[in-house]
Amino acid sequence: MRTSTDWNTVLQDALPKFGVAATAIIVFFGILLLVFLAAGYATGKIVRPLTIAILLGPAFVLLIIGLVIPAIRTVGLSFFDSNSINFVGTANYKYAFTDPDIHRVLINTAVWIIVTPILATALGLFLALLIDKMKHESIAKSLIFLPMAISFVGASIIWKFVYTWRENVPGVNQIGLLSQVVIWLGWKNPPNWILWEPWNTFLLMVIMIWVQTGFAMVVLSAAIKNVPGDVLEAASLDGATGFSLFRKITLPMVRGTVIVVLTTIMIAVLKIFDIVATMTGGNYSTSVLSNEMYTQTFVQGDAGHGAALATILFACVIPLVVYNVVQLRKERANR
Amino acid sequence: MSAVTADPVTAAGENREPPVKAVRKMFSTPWVSGIVVVIAIMWTIPTFGLFVTSFRPAADAINSGWWTFFQNPSVTLSNYSNVLLGGGYNTAGGLSSYFVNSLVIAIPGALFPLAIATMAAYALAWVPFKGADWIFFAIFALQVVPIQMALIPLLRLFSTGFHIGNIQVAPALLFSQSSWEFARIWIAHTMFALPLAIFLLHNFMSQLPRDLMEAATMDGANHFTTFRKIVLPLALPAIASFAIFQFLWVWNDLLVALTFGTSNTQPLNARLEQQVGNFGSHVELLTAGAFISMLIPLIVFLSLQRYFVRGLLAGSVKG
Numbered sequence: 323m324r325t326s327t328d329w330n331t332v333l334q335d336a337l338p339k340f341g342v343a344a345t346a347i348i349v350f351f352g353i354l355l356l357v358f359l360a361a362g363y364a365t366g367k368i369v370r371p372l373t374i375a376i377l378l379g380p381a382f383v384l385l386i387i388g389l390v391i392p393a394i395r396t397v398g399l400s401f402f403d404s405n406s407i408n409f410v411g412t413a414n415y416k417y418a419f420t421d422p423d424i425h426r427v428l429i430n431t432a433v434w435i436i437v438t439p440i441l442a443t444a445l446g447l448f449l450a451l452l453i454d455k456m457k458h459e460s461i462a463k464s465l466i467f468l469p470m471a472i473s474f475v476g477a478s479i480i481w482k483f484v485y486t487w488r489e490n491v492p493g494v495n496q497i498g499l500l501s502q503v504v505i506w507l508g509w510k511n512p513p514n515w516i517l518w519e520p521w522n523t524f525l526l527m528v529i530m531i532w533v534q535t536g537f538a539m540v541v542l543s544a545a546i547k548n549v550p551g552d553v554l555e556a557a558s559l560d561g562a563t564g565f566s567l568f569r570k571i572t573l574p575m576v577r578g579t580v581i582v583v584l585t586t587i588m589i590a591v592l593k594i595f596d597i598v599a600t601m602t603g604g605n606y607s608t609s610v611l612s613n614e615m616y617t618q619t620f621v622q623g624d625a626g627h628g629a630a631l632a633t634i635l636f637a638c639v640i641p642l643v644v645y646n647v648v649q650l651r652k653e654r655a656n657r
Numbered sequence: 658m659s660a661v662t663a664d665p666v667t668a669a670g671e672n673r674e675p676p677v678k679a680v681r682k683m684f685s686t687p688w689v690s691g692i693v694v695v696i697a698i699m700w701t702i703p704t705f706g707l708f709v710t711s712f713r714p715a716a717d718a719i720n721s722g723w724w725t726f727f728q729n730p731s732v733t734l735s736n737y738s739n740v741l742l743g744g745g746y747n748t749a750g751g752l753s754s755y756f757v758n759s760l761v762i763a764i765p766g767a768l769f770p771l772a773i774a775t776m777a778a779y780a781l782a783w784v785p786f787k788g789a790d791w792i793f794f795a796i797f798a799l800q801v802v803p804i805q806m807a808l809i810p811l812l813r814l815f816s817t818g819f820h821i822g823n824i825q826v827a828p829a830l831l832f833s834q835s836s837w838e839f840a841r842i843w844i845a846h847t848m849f850a851l852p853l854a855i856f857l858l859h860n861f862m863s864q865l866p867r868d869l870m871e872a873a874t875m876d877g878a879n880h881f882t883t884f885r886k887i888v889l890p891l892a893l894p895a896i897a898s899f900a901i902f903q904f905l906w907v908w909n910d911l912l913v914a915l916t917f918g919t920s921n922t923q924p925l926n927a928r929l930e931q932q933v934g935n936f937g938s939h940v941e942l943l944t945a946g947a948f949i950s951m952l953i954p955l956i957v958f959l960s961l962q963r964y965f966v967r968g969l970l971a972g973s974v975k976g
Contacts, residue, residue, distance in 0.1 A: 332757075339761045342835075343764060347764070350769060351772065362881050369879065370786070374784055377780035377884070378780040384847060384851060385852070387814070388848025392806065392808075393802050452693050456689055462694055465697040465700055465701050468955075471955055472909070473926055473954065475950070476951045479947040480703045482933060497721065497722050499703070499723075499724070502722055589801050595805075600911075600933055612803065629809060639801050647797060
């Protein structure tokens, strides 16, 4: 095998980069240590404000500069044109809600938000219930959980390979598993999956479900194990069995966790960019809000459209935030 | 949250009372195991196919399905050497320099937010001051602000600096053509990671025993000493969980690297995403490249799964 590079060249490329990273880490922690030591000498009334400023200050400043101000500015930019110079009123939103392509994007996003979290959570709950009854659970559990460690790009490549399609004519072998399986099952001429509108969106959702089921399973499984044995025992002495035991006792007791899992996956789905970008680049009617936002802004160069789409995305998330905050406050009040 | 993980409920089957056992019979165990094993296999097959293909010679990979490999096995490592070092992706150094980039992004990208969030979480939990609760809720709410909301203004801030009128208040962070270009990605990742990190670490730290903190104060320790000598060691499990979580998150990220990076800072994922277009012609290279990108997350995940799960549960299970 002829290689065009050797390890020397690799090192020449890598060393300065690692040098910069190491320098940054050393300087960062060095400054922290110095500040800590210096602040230790402070006395009197200044101690408390100084302590708060040093400990909370960096996070506070970074959050204001990195999230709060940009989020507000994005809302502002959504009322300006593509170069953020001229005020255009609600034109960008009008575009977002009337353009047929964006219409498709909004529908896709809605379908993603509804279908993916429900299927992943339901499957995760089913698996968690089954695994609760198994004696040796760890290997199966790890295998189902494993996709959580894989990046969405990696997951997309894995599934792109599963969805690879070739025309089914003599002499041509399928290399995509899905095509081969349906041919074995008797479907003579399966479609080119990725181009197969509107079902291609569902094929992309399979990837997200594949990743998130493990998450739902692990979290719900922990919640199910927290259901006290004596509650189940009392219920079963009262004659509850099987499905009714699950429906009347287990499900209500893990309801809070089910909702947390649902909303967590929903938020993840809303932000999903990588899967669509890798699988189709948003083509073939598969684009979703977050991908379209990126395309409009950085490919089409229209900051106004991009900002409006980001704001719509944010508006979709707000109810989830409010719900979560209310839940958290309730929980803290109960403590 | 510690209650969840401290007790690996593997013994659940045997040690319980008879009525519960009867309930457990509603599915007989062999059936249950069968279903779970089938699903686990289904969940693994796609990854397994990718793995097998990455070791097949190019001609085999393109002309036949990976499942035929077992009838006619031929294994090669050339895909990996080609992808890592050779011109496998039309780049002089192959993927090796992108692999380096991923590491250079992910290590500081995990350490910086970790340090800043640990400090902030301690302040919110143990330095009493007016408004601490409100700040905590605000940070919790920020968790769900989509990154997309910050991209355009933050990118402009990085590239032009910060002005009030015509006065330059903060300089641009361009660093063009130097390895410091990575700094923009680190800063962006740090900013975006803080809400979740502070939330998780605060949850853990606020459960530390109050007596311990009070004893330290009585002994005359200031907050910085208490933080370093008492809280840091005790919170180490939670910090480790989040470190793993954040490292995987940054390693697996695509959007931040695409937006704030340059061609010199591209991580593996960004490179692979670009190469997916050539999928048809070089299946064997893309699968090898994808597997290389998954290698470190899989190692981290498999060796530190307990911590990873603990971090996950801390974020989502009540307690």
